[in-house]
Amino acid sequence: MKTKDRILKSLLYISTFVTVGVLLWIIGYILIKGVAHISWGFLSTSQTSEYNGILPIIISTLYLVFLGVVVATPIGVFAAIYLTEYAKQGRIVKVIRFATESLGAIPSIVFGLFGLIFFVVILRLQRSLVAGALTVTIMVLPTIIRATEEALKSVPREYREGSFALGASKFRTIFKVILPSAIPGILSAIILTIGRIVGESAAVFLTAGMVPRMPRGIFDPGRTLSVHMYILASEGISFDEAYATAVVLVVIVLIVNFAANKAVNLLKRSRMAS
Amino acid sequence: MRVGKLQMQLAALNDFKDRMLIRMILENERIEQRVLKPMKKMKWSDIFEWLIERVFFICAMFAVFSVAAITIFIFIKGLPAIREIGVLNFTLGSKWKPSANLFGILPMIAGSIFATIGAIAIGVPVGIFTAVFLAEVAPPKVANLVRPAVELLAGIPSVLYGFFGLVVIVPLVSDVFGGAGYSLLTASFILGVMILPTIISLSEAALRAVPNEYKEGALALGSSHINAVFTVLMPAAKSGIVAAIILGVGRAIGETMAVMLVAGNTPRIPGSILDPIRTMTTNIAMEMNYAVDLHFDALFGTGVVLFVFIMILNLVTYFFVHRNTAK
Incomplete structure (x- = not known):
C-alpha cells in the first residue's frame, strides 16, 4: 500500500516537472538560439541587401491586431453584458451559450476556410488585412465573451442594488457602476485577445495573404509575424531569420501573459479592498 | 457626575436626531420633485433602455449567426x-x-x-x-x-x-x-x-x-x-x-x-x-x-x-x- 502511494505521488511530481520542463525547454531553446540574430536593423527595416528586416511584417501584425481588437471588443463585451445582466435563463440563452462554446471549439483552419469564402470571395475584400481581421474577430469572440462574463460576475451584487436604490436606470448602472469596476477583467480579456491574434496563423494566411510587403492600408494584403514564422520554418532558407522571428514572438507572448495576469490581479485586489 | 454626562449625551443625540429628521424631510421633498417632474420624459428613457437591450442582444446573437454562417458556407462549398x-x-x-x-x-x-x-x-x-x-x-x-x-x-x-x-x-x-x-x-x-x-x-x-x-x-x-x-x-x-x-x-x-x-x-x-x-x-x-x-x-x-x-x-x-x- 505504501509503495503504491509513493509511486503515485512521485508520478504526480514527475508529470508536473515534465509540464514545466517542456515549457522552459521551448522558451529557453528559442531565446538562447535566437537572441544573437536579433538586431535593431532586423526589426526596423524592410528588405535590404544585408538581411530581410521584418518591419513590414510587424506593421501588418499591428494592423491585424488593432482592427481585430477594435471590432471584436465591443461585440464581445456587449454580448457578455447581455448574458450576465439582461438574459433570463431560457432557450435563447442556451442557444447563445452553445454557439459560443462551439465557436471556441472550431479549428482555426475552418475559420480560415470560412473567411476565404465569405470575406475574401463573396464580400470581394480580396486577401487583405480587413478580411483577415474580420475572420479573427469571429475567432476571438468566445475568449472575450467568457473573460468579460467572469469579470462582470465578480462585481458584487451590492453595487448593482446600491445603484438601483439611488434611482439609476439599468443602462446607467451598467455603464457607470458595473463596467468601471470590471475594467481590469475586460482589459485582461483584450490582452489575451491580442495574444491570440498575434499567434494565429492558419486562419490568417488564408484570408490576409502572405505578401511580405509594407501594407499601404487595411485593404492591402499583409504577412503577420506568425505567418512569416511559418514560411521561414517551412522554406528552411534562413534559419537565422526564423530564430530571430521566433524570439520576437516569444517576447510578445511573454509580455501578453504577464500583462494579462497583472490585470487579473488588479481586479482581485480591488475586490479584496472593497 | 455620570448622570450629568449621560444627560448631555442624550441631549446631543436628540439634537442629532432632529437634524437628521429635518434633512430627511427636505431630501424627500427634493426626491419627490425629481420623480414627479420628469414623468413625461420617462417614455423616452424607456425606449432608450429598450433599444440598448436590443443592441446587447444582437451582439450576443453574433456568436449564433457566426456559427450558423460558418456551418452553412462550409457545407455549401464542400x-x-x-x-x-x-x-x-x-x-x-x-x-x-x-x-x-x-x-x-x-x-x-x-x-x-x-x-x-x-x-x-x-x-x-x-x-x-x-x-x-x-x-x-x-x-x-x-x-x-x-x-x-x-x-x-x-x-x-x-x-x-x-x-x-x-x-x-x-x-x-x-x-x-x-x-x-x-x-x-x-x-x-x-x-x-x-x-x-x-x-x-x-x-x-x-x-x-x-x-x-x-x-x-x-x-x-x-x-x-x-x-x-x-x-x-x-x-x-x-x-x-x-x-x-x-x-x-x-x-x-x-x-x-x-x-x-x-x-x-x-x-x-x-x-x-x-x-x-x-x-x-x-x-x-x-x-x-x-x-x-x-x-x-x-x-x-x-x-x-x-x-x-x-x-x-x-x-x-x-x-x-x-x-x-x-x-
Whole structure:
C-alpha cells in the first residue's frame, strides 16, 4: 500500500516537472538560439541587401491586431453584458451559450476556410488585412465573451442594488457602476485577445495573404509575424531569420501573459479592498 | 457626575436626531420633485433602455449567426464536391492525387485520428497527474508558480510549437529511432504538449469542484491521502475530466500549423509511428493556396469532414458538462 502511494505521488511530481520542463525547454531553446540574430536593423527595416528586416511584417501584425481588437471588443463585451445582466435563463440563452462554446471549439483552419469564402470571395475584400481581421474577430469572440462574463460576475451584487436604490436606470448602472469596476477583467480579456491574434496563423494566411510587403492600408494584403514564422520554418532558407522571428514572438507572448495576469490581479485586489 | 454626562449625551443625540429628521424631510421633498417632474420624459428613457437591450442582444446573437454562417458556407462549398467525387470515394478512398483527379481523404482521416490518439496517450496522463498535483498535493507557493507556467503553455502560438518541433524534436526522433524524423510520433508529441493546458486547467477545476466531504470521509475511514485522491476524488470528478479530454481531442484534431511543420505531410496511411502522416487540417492548409476547381472544392469537402468530427465532439462535451452541472 505504501509503495503504491509513493509511486503515485512521485508520478504526480514527475508529470508536473515534465509540464514545466517542456515549457522552459521551448522558451529557453528559442531565446538562447535566437537572441544573437536579433538586431535593431532586423526589426526596423524592410528588405535590404544585408538581411530581410521584418518591419513590414510587424506593421501588418499591428494592423491585424488593432482592427481585430477594435471590432471584436465591443461585440464581445456587449454580448457578455447581455448574458450576465439582461438574459433570463431560457432557450435563447442556451442557444447563445452553445454557439459560443462551439465557436471556441472550431479549428482555426475552418475559420480560415470560412473567411476565404465569405470575406475574401463573396464580400470581394480580396486577401487583405480587413478580411483577415474580420475572420479573427469571429475567432476571438468566445475568449472575450467568457473573460468579460467572469469579470462582470465578480462585481458584487451590492453595487448593482446600491445603484438601483439611488434611482439609476439599468443602462446607467451598467455603464457607470458595473463596467468601471470590471475594467481590469475586460482589459485582461483584450490582452489575451491580442495574444491570440498575434499567434494565429492558419486562419490568417488564408484570408490576409502572405505578401511580405509594407501594407499601404487595411485593404492591402499583409504577412503577420506568425505567418512569416511559418514560411521561414517551412522554406528552411534562413534559419537565422526564423530564430530571430521566433524570439520576437516569444517576447510578445511573454509580455501578453504577464500583462494579462497583472490585470487579473488588479481586479482581485480591488475586490479584496472593497 | 455620570448622570450629568449621560444627560448631555442624550441631549446631543436628540439634537442629532432632529437634524437628521429635518434633512430627511427636505431630501424627500427634493426626491419627490425629481420623480414627479420628469414623468413625461420617462417614455423616452424607456425606449432608450429598450433599444440598448436590443443592441446587447444582437451582439450576443453574433456568436449564433457566426456559427450558423460558418456551418452553412462550409457545407455549401464542400458538399457538392463530395457528391461529385462520391461520398464513399471521398471518405474511404485511399489515394489523394489532385493531378489525377483522385480525391480520397482516408489517409488524412487516419492521420488525424492516429495523431490525436498519440497526443492523448502523451498529454492525458501527464495532464491529469499535473492537475491532481495542483489541486491536491502542491503547496500554494509551488502551485502559484506552476499555474502561470500552464497558462503560458496555452499562450504559445501553434507555429512556435511547430518550429520547436522542427528544430528540436524532429532531429531527436531521427537520431533515436532513425528515419527522417518527420513522423506520427513527432506530431503526437507536439500535439500532446499542446493539449496539456486544456487538460490540466479543466481537470483541476473538476477536481476542485468535488465537495470536500468526499475526501474527508475517505480519510476518516483510514485511507491515505493519495489513495483517497485516486479512489474517491477522481471518480467523483470523472465527467469533468472526460470533458477536459474531449476538448483536448478537439484541439488536437483541429491543430494545423504545428502539425504541418513536423508531420512530413505524405498523404498515405502510416504503417508505423515513424512514418510521416498528413492530417485533414494540413491537407487543407497545404494546398489551398494553389488549388482550383474541383481540387479547391475537395479541400472544402475535407473541411466538411473535419467540421463534422468537431461538431460531434462538441455535442458530446456539451452534454457531458450539462450532466455534470445537473447533478
